[in-house]
Amino acid sequence: MGIRERLSGNEAVAYAxxxxxPDVMGAFPITPSTEIPQYFSQYVANGEVDTAFxxxxxxxxxxxxxxxxxxxxxxxxxxxxxxxxxxxxxxxxVAASSRLPITLACVNRALSGPININNDHSDSMGARDSGxxxxxxxxxxxxxxxxxxxxxxxxxxxxxxxxMVCQDGFITSHAIENIELVETDAVRAFAxxxxxxxxxxxxxxxxxxxxDVPAYYMEHKRHQAQGMINAKRVILDxxxxxxxxxxxxxxxxxxxxxxxxxxxxxxxxxxAGTAKAAVERLRAAGKRVGLVKIRAxxxxxxxxxxxxxxxxxxxxxxxxxxxxxxxxxxxxxEVCAALYGAAPRPLLVSYTYGLGxxxxxxxxxxxxFGELEETLRTGAAAEPCRWLDVRG
Amino acid sequence: MNSKRAAEIRxxxxxxxxxxxxxxxxxxxxxxxxxxxxxxxxPVFHADRCRQCLLCAPTCPDMAIPVKDGKREDFxxxxxxxxxxxxxxxxxxxxxxxxETHQEVNGDGNP
Numbered sequence: 345m346g347i348r349e350r351l352s353g354n355e356a357v358a359y360a361x362x363x364x365x366p367d368v369m370g371a372f373p374i375t376p377s378t379e380i381p382q383y384f385s386q387y388v389a390n391g392e393v394d395t396a397f398x399x400x401x402x403x404x405x406x407x408x409x410x411x412x413x414x415x416x417x418x419x420x421x422x423x424x425x426x427x428x429x430x431x432x433x434x435x436x437x438v439a440a441s442s443r444l445p446i447t448l449a450c451v452n453r454a455l456s457g458p459i460n461i462n463n464d465h466s467d468s469m470g471a472r473d474s475g476x477x478x479x480x481x482x483x484x485x486x487x488x489x490x491x492x493x494x495x496x497x498x499x500x501x502x503x504x505x506x507x508m509v510c511q512d513g514f515i516t517s518h519a520i521e522n523i524e525l526v527e528t529d530a531v532r533a534f535a536x537x538x539x540x541x542x543x544x545x546x547x548x549x550x551x552x553x554x555x556d557v558p559a560y561y562m563e564h565k566r567h568q569a570q571g572m573i574n575a576k577r578v579i580l581d582x583x584x585x586x587x588x589x590x591x592x593x594x595x596x597x598x599x600x601x602x603x604x605x606x607x608x609x610x611x612x613x614x615x616a617g618t619a620k621a622a623v624e625r626l627r628a629a630g631k632r633v634g635l636v637k638i639r640a641x642x643x644x645x646x647x648x649x650x651x652x653x654x655x656x657x658x659x660x661x662x663x664x665x666x667x668x669x670x671x672x673x674x675x676x677x678e679v680c681a682a683l684y685g686a687a688p689r690p691l692l693v694s695y696t697y698g699l700g701x702x703x704x705x706x707x708x709x710x711x712x713f714g715e716l717e718e719t720l721r722t723g724a725a726a727e728p729c730r731w732l733d734v735r736g
Numbered sequence: 737m738n739s740k741r742a743a744e745i746r747x748x749x750x751x752x753x754x755x756x757x758x759x760x761x762x763x764x765x766x767x768x769x770x771x772x773x774x775x776x777x778x779p780v781f782h783a784d785r786c787r788q789c790l791l792c793a794p795t796c797p798d799m800a801i802p803v804k805d806g807k808r809e810d811f812x813x814x815x816x817x818x819x820x821x822x823x824x825x826x827x828x829x830x831x832x833x834x835x836e837t838h839q840e841v842n843g844d845g846n847p
Contacts, residue, residue, distance in 0.1 A: 443756040504756055541739065542761055549763035556758050559747045564758050566751035 346524040346590065353484040353516035356523055357423070357449045357509070358383035360491035362393055363531035366447070367418035367538070370398040370409030372428065375461045376513035377451035380423035403428040407435035407446070414444040415552045417543030419495060422446065425513060426453035429467045433474075439506045440475025441568060442553050445498035445538070446506040448476070449491065452613070452664075453513040454700040462701020463513040465612060469665040469674050475568060477507040477575055478642040482616045484521040486639075487511040489592055492531060496582045499538055502574040512614040514701070526590060534589060575643045596645035598637040599652050601627055605634030607716040608653060608690075610679055611662040612638045615697070615704045622709035633713050638675070646682035653683060656690040658720040660712050662732075664698045672696075672729045693725045697732035708733050743768050771798060775818035778836045781810045786830035792822040 351359060358380045361369070369388075371381035381397075388397045396418075398409045403424050410420035424432065429450060439446050450468050454460040468478060477498060481487035490509045498507040511517055526534070542550050556564060576596060583594040598616075601623050602608060609619050616637035626633045636652050638645065653659050661680075663673025671677065672694030683689045695712060698704045712732060719725050738755050742765035745754065755761065779800075786808070793801040793808050800816035802809045823833040 441757055443759075542759060548761060551760040551765075552757070554758050554760060560745070560749075560754065560758065563749065563751040563754045564756075567754055567756060570751075571756075 346526060349523050349525050350520050351484060351488075351523050352379070352518050352520050353481070353487045353511045354379035354451065354518065355383055356484045356488040357491050357511070358387075359525065360488050360531070361421055361449075362387045363526070363528045364419075364492070364495065364535045365393045365532065366395055366421045366495075368396050368398060368410065368413035368420040369422065370400055370406040370413065370420065371422050372400050372403050372406045372424070374403070374425050374428035376453055376463075376517045377423045377425040377428070377449060379517070380449050380451070403431040404435060407432040407439065407448075410446045411435060411439050411442065411444055414439070414446050414538075415442065415543065416545045417538070417540055419499075419538035420446050421449070423449035423451070425451045426455055426461075426467045429471060430455060433471070436471055436474040436476060436506075438553065441564070443504040443568065443571065444506060445495070445504055447491075447494050447498060448506065448508045450508045450510040451513045451517045452510055460700040461513070463515050463614075463664075464699045464701070465510075465664040466666065466699075468508055468510050469663075469667075471508070472642060472674060475505060475572070476642060477503070477505055477572070477579075477640070479507065479509050479579075479640055480612045480638065481509070481511040481516060482614055482637060484511075484516050484519070485523050485592075487516055488523060488525070489586065489590070489594065490639075492526065492535060493579075493582045493586050493594070495535055495538070496585075497575060497578050499540075500574075500578045500582075501541070503571045503578050505568070505571045505575065510613070515614040524590070530589060534586070572643045576640070576645070579640055579643075594639060595648075596638075596640040596643075597648050597652060598639060600635045600637070602634035602636065602652055604632050606632040606657045607713055607720060608633065608656045608659050609635040609662055609709070609712060610638065610649065610653070610659060610675065611635065611664075612641060612675065613664065615662070615664065615709075618704055618706055619709045621706045622713065625706065626710065626713055631713065631717075641675075644678055644682070646678070649679060649682045650686045653679075654686040654689055658691040658693065658716040658725075660693050660695050660716050662695045662697050662712070666696055666699055676729075691719055691723075691725050692728070693719060694729045695732045696730070702733060704733070767799065770814055772800075772813045772816050775813070775816060775836045777818040777820060777833055778813070779811060779816065779818070779820065779823050780832045780834055782830050782832065783810075785828050787828055789827065791825050791827065792831065795821045795825050797821070
């Protein structure tokens, strides 16, 4: 039976980690993820977990400590945000290419500058091609549930890639919501232990991260790419098992009122909740609207998105990240690519929204649907790359 | 997961068979790696001038100077990168240092 509680998103993630009882946490504080290692270090001090907590002098060192630990055969976790993730950059690639399934609780926050501590997705979006799996949460419950599933996915022998469990800074990380926790015995049985076939502390000598010459580098990268491809199946397998335990189902994407939707949004994270309220309001007024929320951004659910969206008339792809490509945000570009081969396919419009904690309201989302309706009526997107709620 | 031994990982290996991240699942694998093909200069051993003082062997950064029963043997060019340290330390001019032409046999049977 689940345990009913009220927790902030950070506390929920820290509590999930306490229940999992990983071997090592290497972490350095940064707003708004600071509470995760803070709560967790209390569990360590109280003897409630067996984890070795490694306090470090920077995020570069935090991830380095996790890389060493994971290569030694330990289950290693860390948490960070924004510039902390940016400082991990070099090691993000080392972890992924060395096939070390480290778990990182990413509490999404804007990147400097101007310096800003509030939510957007520019930090983890920047790391989208570092080889890490990325799961995003709409609610505290999803942040908790994603954390419980993350290690099973990342450590699967067909995947062997690190995973970021992302949630929106302050919006879910600091807001307290009702939550249903899984009993600790059940969590430990579900999450199991990390048992790599080879590790530095294993019975035979091993080298990790050797120099790679041109004759082999591409084969290693192709092998790594296959881990990401395989992750789609593993995410769904783990989700089915999780659903049997909790009754809570998860996919790569979540659809809301998409059956006959003419206009739809595609978005990531907590704003999906706001958009769902707008969808329900507009549905009550007879509008055929829906939304697709992306849970797994890496691997990218291209086929699933194409299937969900191809019968729409107009779709707004919403990036909580200023992609400075001068051609829309990164999610927009990837959704366009996913739909390129689909026939029929909808008109696609890019919206950049919610940067640096800019509030996103139900009214904002309704305005997007109104503009989509206009786009559908005129049959062409006059301005395909739009910014939502920016003064000008 | 692929647990190939280092010697099985050759330049014709397919990506499906390569080890994840290039991990190497055994120790001492440097002995299987030919490093002699980097050479632009080569040391040449002149046994008639050698007094077997063995100053040269420990200065070799690789395994290009085999020592057997207390005596050094001819160069093993499979490992020799042509750094020239042995040539520098030899007090008896028993090692000369010559331009590598790659025309001659390198000791491993390959020109």
